[in-house]
Amino acid sequence: MNPALQTIKSLAKTIAGAEIILLEIPTVFHKAGDVLEEKMAEHLPDAVLCIGQAGGRVDLTPERIAINQDDARIPDNEGQR
Numbered sequence: 001m002n003p004a005l006q007t008i009k010s011l012a013k014t015i016a017g018a019e020i021i022l023l024e025i026p027t028v029f030h031k032a033g034d035v036l037e038e039k040m041a042e043h044l045p046d047a048v049l050c051i052g053q054a055g056g057r058v059d060l061t062p063e064r065i066a067i068n069q070d071d072a073r074i075p076d077n078e079g080q081r
Helices: 003-008 032-043
Strands: none
Touching: none
């Protein structure tokens, strides 16, 4: 189960007149960015908000710098390191 995806699925389809487009991005190194770029080119959004889960956190904590797009201490969902 993807808790972040389940949470955003509860959002309205529009908020303050803005269309909300939901997209599940694969948690696979080098694929996530490609999928996001493709959908951004397709929809040309005014803003993009990426939501994820950080194990053990109970609060909403925005990342200052997201550094694990292509490597991490654990394998991605396809076993890549």
